[in-house]
Amino acid sequence: MPARSPPVSPVMPEVNWPPIPPPADSELDRALRLEEEKEAKKRSDAIDHAIELEREEMRKQRHNTKIVLLGQAESGKSTMLKNFQLHFAPKAFQAETEAWRAVIHLNLVRSVNFILDLLRGGTSSGSNRFSPPASLDDLRPLRMRLSPLRQVEIILVKRLSVDNTSRDAAGIDDSTPWYYGRASEVSIRSGSGWKALLCRHRQQLNSHADELVSARQVLDACRDDIVTLWSNPTVHAGLRGEGVCLQEQSGFFLDEALRVGHIDYEPTYTDVLRARLQTIGVEEHHLTFERLASRGEKWIFYDVGGAREQRAAWVPYFEDVNAVIFLCPMSAFDEVLLEDRSVNRLLDSFNLWKTICSSKLLGDKNFILLLNKSDILKTKLESGVSFVRYVKSYNDEPNDAEHVSEYLKRKFVSMHRHLSPRRRHLHVHITCAIDISVMSAVLVRIREVIIMKNLAATDFL
Numbered sequence: 001m002p003a004r005s006p007p008v009s010p011v012m013p014e015v016n017w018p019p020i021p022p023p024a025d026s027e028l029d030r031a032l033r034l035e036e037e038k039e040a041k042k043r044s045d046a047i048d049h050a051i052e053l054e055r056e057e058m059r060k061q062r063h064n065t066k067i068v069l070l071g072q073a074e075s076g077k078s079t080m081l082k083n084f085q086l087h088f089a090p091k092a093f094q095a096e097t098e099a100w101r102a103v104i105h106l107n108l109v110r111s112v113n114f115i116l117d118l119l120r121g122g123t124s125s126g127s128n129r130f131s132p133p134a135s136l137d138d139l140r141p142l143r144m145r146l147s148p149l150r151q152v153e154i155i156l157v158k159r160l161s162v163d164n165t166s167r168d169a170a171g172i173d174d175s176t177p178w179y180y181g182r183a184s185e186v187s188i189r190s191g192s193g194w195k196a197l198l199c200r201h202r203q204q205l206n207s208h209a210d211e212l213v214s215a216r217q218v219l220d221a222c223r224d225d226i227v228t229l230w231s232n233p234t235v236h237a238g239l240r241g242e243g244v245c246l247q248e249q250s251g252f253f254l255d256e257a258l259r260v261g262h263i264d265y266e267p268t269y270t271d272v273l274r275a276r277l278q279t280i281g282v283e284e285h286h287l288t289f290e291r292l293a294s295r296g297e298k299w300i301f302y303d304v305g306g307a308r309e310q311r312a313a314w315v316p317y318f319e320d321v322n323a324v325i326f327l328c329p330m331s332a333f334d335e336v337l338l339e340d341r342s343v344n345r346l347l348d349s350f351n352l353w354k355t356i357c358s359s360k361l362l363g364d365k366n367f368i369l370l371l372n373k374s375d376i377l378k379t380k381l382e383s384g385v386s387f388v389r390y391v392k393s394y395n396d397e398p399n400d401a402e403h404v405s406e407y408l409k410r411k412f413v414s415m416h417r418h419l420s421p422r423r424r425h426l427h428v429h430i431t432c433a434i435d436i437s438v439m440s441a442v443l444v445r446i447r448e449v450i451i452m453k454n455l456a457a458t459d460f461l
């Protein structure tokens with residue numbers, strides 16, 4: 001019978017530790033060899049550990065949720081981002097509220113200076129459409145007392161590093177009379193780090209900090225006069241004559257001049273949500289969740305400038321994101337684009353939505369549609385503005401917010417169904433982005449939807 005070969009050990013030799021010494025090993029050789037092998041194993045373990053850490057990091061990066069906020073200018077994208085920050089990272093949001101004070105002050109001061117221009121009978125751009133009545137002479141002392149607010153505007157603009165090129169980039173032509181009747185539009189270039197800049201000015205005792213403090217003192221001293229100006233019937237008649245309704249514009253704080261202009265003013269969360277700061281370019285925001293259940297979760301938001309001239313900058317961000325949040329301001333049905341007065345804003349939103357829905361790059365992304373500004377829509381319709389006058393296909397349905405928003409929802413859902421390159425679920429919410437309590441329920445739902453989709457994409461579900 002042939003001799004049998006010895007049975008093969010079921011344990012692989014490299015995992016057999018310590019290894020069996022070769023037969024003729026001296027005591028010293030054996031000790032040295034064991035030491036070398038131990039060192040080699042240590043090095044190998046360290047390499048394995050480093051590779052595992054790197055893999056883990058890559059896994060985490062891949063699972064970072066990335067969201068792009070899309071929609072026309074003033075649809076509420078940046079406000080929605082503020083809501084996410086407020087709800088999921090309240091401490092970080094709180095830390096930034098003070099920086100928003102300068103923006104809110106600039107919103108307020110711009111409104112006042114806009115009225116002063118109107119009373120002067122034109123704007124700095126040379127428009128002269130309003131002929132001030134003789135009774136305006138009575139307002140001259142008031143105008144004189146408010147004139148230091150011009151300087152306050154200049155200081156705030158400088159400190160926020162607002163530049164004219166940003167308006168050019170947004171396609172806004174300052175030579176156009178009345179800046180299209182916009183009173184408090186404020187824009188800065190993305191990535192200019194304005195919040196950090198303001199914080200630095202506050203902390204350092206330099207001339208910039210002094211300037212900001214004196215700007216606040218001037219505003220505080222002007223508060224009563226601002227109230228007097230804003231309650232003057234001639235002013236309101238003049239604005240009506242120009243077809244300008246400041247109350248309906250973004251960044252309107254004239255009704256709260258006494259509170260907002262006070263030297264000790266601290267912005268409330270609602271103030272920050274109502275502040276208007278136009279986004280130029282694409283801003284990347286990192287949000288680290290602070291709440292217990294989701295602590296440490298990281299989301300990256302791309303907040304884009306919505307004006308027409310900026311939309312070409314959106315595309316590079318499409319491929320990399322998990323979800324698209326598209327905002328349509330429902331209340332804009334009777335408005336025109338600031339950058340192209342011949343285009344109705346609702347029609348522009350429809351066209352933009354069609355393009356986004358049919359984009360192949362976004363084919364497999366999570367889609368969330370927010371029909372925003374429901375509060376303004378309601379006020380507008382209740383004041384008698386007719387929806388069907390602007391949207392002929394609305395037919396005989398009632399002119400109220402509930403029916404109009406349902407109609408718009410149907411329209412958007414149908415466009416999405418017909419134009420999506422592949423079957424995709426759409427989540428729709430009717431929102432008012434400045435209503436904190438209502439928004440928190442919506443945000444929780446949006447997070448659930450995004451997390452579920454992410455899990456499904458990574459085969460956890």
Ligand SMILES: Nc1nc2c(ncn2[C@@H]2O[C@H](COP(=O)(O)OP(=O)(O)OP(=O)(O)O)[C@@H](O)[C@H]2O)c(=O)[nH]1
Nearest residue numbers: 074075076077078079250274276279306373432433
């Ligand atoms: N009343 C009301 N105001 C809103 C709502 N959503 C946003 N706003 C206000 O509308 C203004 C414009 O909102 P933003 O968030 O700056 O708009 P955006 O889409 O980021 O605009 P761009 O940066 O120009 O693309 C801000 O002053 C907000 O406070 C809403 O639902 N209701």
Ligand SMILES: [Mg+2]
Nearest residue numbers: 077078278279
């Ligand atoms: Mg914005």
